[in-house]
Amino acid sequence: MIISSSIALLDNKIKEQFWSLCLRAFGKTPNSFPPKKITISIAVAVVSIYAAFRKLTQPPPQLRNLPRPGFLQYVSTILMNKPYDNVLKEVIYPVAFKADHGLYAAFGLFGWSVYITDSVAARKLLTKTDLFPKINIINSQHQHTLFGRFAVGPNIIFLPHGPQWKAQRSVMNPAFNRSMPVRLFGELTQKLFVQLDKTADSSPIDVLDIMNRWTLDAIGIAGFDFDFDAITNKNSEWVTRYHHIMGGSRDALYQLLPFLESPRLRALFPKRNQIHHELDLFLEKMQEIIAHKREILNNNEFATNKKTNEKDLLTLMLEAAKEENGKLTDEEIMANLCGFFLAGHDTTSNAISYALYNLATHPDIQEKARDEANRILGSEPIDVLPTVEQINEMTYTQMIIKETMRVNTIVQNIVSRKVVEDVDIGGFVVPKGAQVTLDIMAIHRNPKIWKNPDEFNPERFEPGGEAEKVTKMGLGWVPFSNGARQCIGKNFSLTEQRVIIPMLLRKYELSLPDDSIHKDKVVISGIGSFSAVNLQIKLKKRY
Numbered sequence: 004m005i006i007s008s009s010i011a012l013l014d015n016k017i018k019e020q021f022w023s024l025c026l027r028a029f030g031k032t033p034n035s036f037p038p039k040k041i042t043i044s045i046a047v048a049v050v051s052i053y054a055a056f057r058k059l060t061q062p063p064p065q066l067r068n069l070p071r072p073g074f075l076q077y078v079s080t081i082l083m084n085k086p087y088d089n090v091l092k093e094v095i096y097p098v099a100f101k102a103d104h105g106l107y108a109a110f111g112l113f114g115w116s117v118y119i120t121d122s123v124a125a126r127k128l129l130t131k132t133d134l135f136p137k138i139n140i141i142n143s144q145h146q147h148t149l150f151g152r153f154a155v156g157p158n159i160i161f162l163p164h165g166p167q168w169k170a171q172r173s174v175m176n177p178a179f180n181r182s183m184p185v186r187l188f189g190e191l192t193q194k195l196f197v198q199l200d201k202t203a204d205s206s207p208i209d210v211l212d213i214m215n216r217w218t219l220d221a222i223g224i225a226g227f228d229f230d231f232d233a234i235t236n237k238n239s240e241w242v243t244r245y246h247h248i249m250g251g252s253r254d255a256l257y258q259l260l261p262f263l264e265s266p267r268l269r270a271l272f273p274k275r276n277q278i279h280h281e282l283d284l285f286l287e288k289m290q291e292i293i294a295h296k297r298e299i300l301n302n303n304e305f306a307t308n309k310k311t312n313e314k315d316l317l318t319l320m321l322e323a324a325k326e327e328n329g330k331l332t333d334e335e336i337m338a339n340l341c342g343f344f345l346a347g348h349d350t351t352s353n354a355i356s357y358a359l360y361n362l363a364t365h366p367d368i369q370e371k372a373r374d375e376a377n378r379i380l381g382s383e384p385i386d387v388l389p390t391v392e393q394i395n396e397m398t399y400t401q402m403i404i405k406e407t408m409r410v411n412t413i414v415q416n417i418v419s420r421k422v423v424e425d426v427d428i429g430g431f432v433v434p435k436g437a438q439v440t441l442d443i444m445a446i447h448r449n450p451k452i453w454k455n456p457d458e459f460n461p462e463r464f465e466p467g468g469e470a471e472k473v474t475k476m477g478l479g480w481v482p483f484s485n486g487a488r489q490c491i492g493k494n495f496s497l498t499e500q501r502v503i504i505p506m507l508l509r510k511y512e513l514s515l516p517d518d519s520i521h522k523d524k525v526v527i528s529g530i531g532s533f534s535a536v537n538l539q540i541k542l543k544k545r546y
């Protein structure tokens with residue numbers, strides 16, 4: 004069809020008619036025939052647009068039997084500016100959940116992929132890493148884009164499955180296992196209270212802004228011993244620099260047209276150039292800190308007198324590399340530290356914000372969680388910094404955190420995997436070479452997996468409860484993914500949440516303002532990773 008339409012366009016008679024129509028449309032007389040070059044260019048443009056449209060609307064032939072969202076319906080819901088979770092729930096999931104295999108096909112960031120919405124299929128995908136290796140998205144373009152220079156280096160997030168990823172992960176696993184800086188998280192929460200007390204009882208807080216600042220300080224200090232001081236000063240030099248870099252990395256123009264960032268063209272965009280310069284400074288700072296830590300370690304001095312679980316991840320990684328005779332180059336360390344910001348900052352601040360929203364809208368659950376915190380930390384009206392043992396004892400808080408991460412999606416899907424041989428998933432043969440991914444939100448909201456999936460009910464996670472039954476069948480709770488490539492920061496993030504939530508509950512009562520847009524359900528924005536839109540919560544001081 005593409006070929007025949009281009010031939011037709013090149014036919015002289017039609018060309019003549021086409022041009023005369025165009026010229027008439029602009030009020031000109033068709034007295035001259037357009038140059039051949041222009042005609043060919045138009046034909047090429049038409050063919051390319053048509054080919055791009057086909058690519059977007061038609062999956063590869065082997066995936067055409069899978070349910071897929073109707074293109075027009077999909078586009079119209081997006082144009083109506085509906086939140087993306089509504090688009091998924093109204094357009095995509097009804098078709099996907101109907102099919103026995105629970106698969107659907109959709110066009111995403113990495114092209115056409117098979118999306119898994121079933122817990123048994125999820126287990127197959129996530130535990131058979133050799134059959135489903137992560138696709139390689141690192142390419143030469145990333146060397147000069149802001150996003151690429153910042154985050155898409157040789158780090159464990161983006162490295163495809165292979166020896167370099169394995170070597171890095173084996174050095175980083177022990178570092179993350181040892182890290183549990185509960186004291187640091189407690190101290191940061193106390194620092195936050197000073198700010199919150201200024202407006203508590205009078206005006207609501209902007210939850211996402213507050214949590215973003217808290218998690219930035221947490222990952223900065225716990226990651227590489229660097230204090231952004233965002234809690235106290237949200238406009239400090241390094242906070243501003245960090246936000247310029249992160250904001251710039253997400254700029255749609257440069258994501259769509261990455262060649263604009265090639266060093267020569269970049270000179271034409273002074274603002275962009277400036278952000279690249281800020282990134283240079285950021286990376287230099289990191290380099291300086293790494294060099295300093297290496298020197299201390301090489302001299303066999305103690306990098307810090309902190310307890311092991313309170314040491315920063317950089318120190319723990321360097322120590323683990325030394326112990327295991329493993330080696331991490333400075334480039335690899337920097338790429339991973341930047342990766343921790345990308346993967347671990349917004350995600351955790353969204354998770355905490357959603358938890359606070361669920362507590363504010365469920366006063367009975369809030370009260371029960373506060374009782375637990377007071378029982379374990381004491382009910383005196385003073386700040387108490389929890390210990391590792393105490394946060395482990397807070398089982399009800401853990402249930403709230405888990406249920407929040409099920410019902411409120413933080414990351415929608417994982418980076419696509421490439422199938423290395425034909426493979427049966429729930430009765431459908433996914434052909435070699437196809438891409439497969441996990442739709443985390445669909446798994447968490449699939450009524451075949453969870454009863455009343457849209458309802459917030461922490462009791463699902465009590466011992467012997469629904470969640471345990473779900474786990475016997477397959478992988479039904481996957482906010483951090485699972486298997487060899489599951490989130491390395493899972494415990495780190497859960498620890499952050501387990502410290503800040505009970506401390507906040509002991510200190511404040513939470514409720515939504517009367518005019519909140521989130522009264523009926525949390526309104527989100529974003530595609531792929533979601534956050535609550537302008538979430539305000541009222542705080543009433545308890546001491």
Ligand code: HEM
Pocket residue numbers: 159160161172342343346347348350351354413414416417418419481482483484487488489490491492493495496
């Ligand atoms: C609520 C918080 C978080 C959520 C929901 C989350 C979610 C995820 C998910 C779904 C993946 C799998 C991605 C894939 O396979 O394509 C992942 C991987 C990863 N996450 Fe997290 N994450 C969180 C916090 C963190 C934190 C705090 C850090 C670091 C400090 C972190 C570092 C990483 C890294 C390095 C990977 C790649 C692991 C690998 O492939 O070996 N994440 N995360």
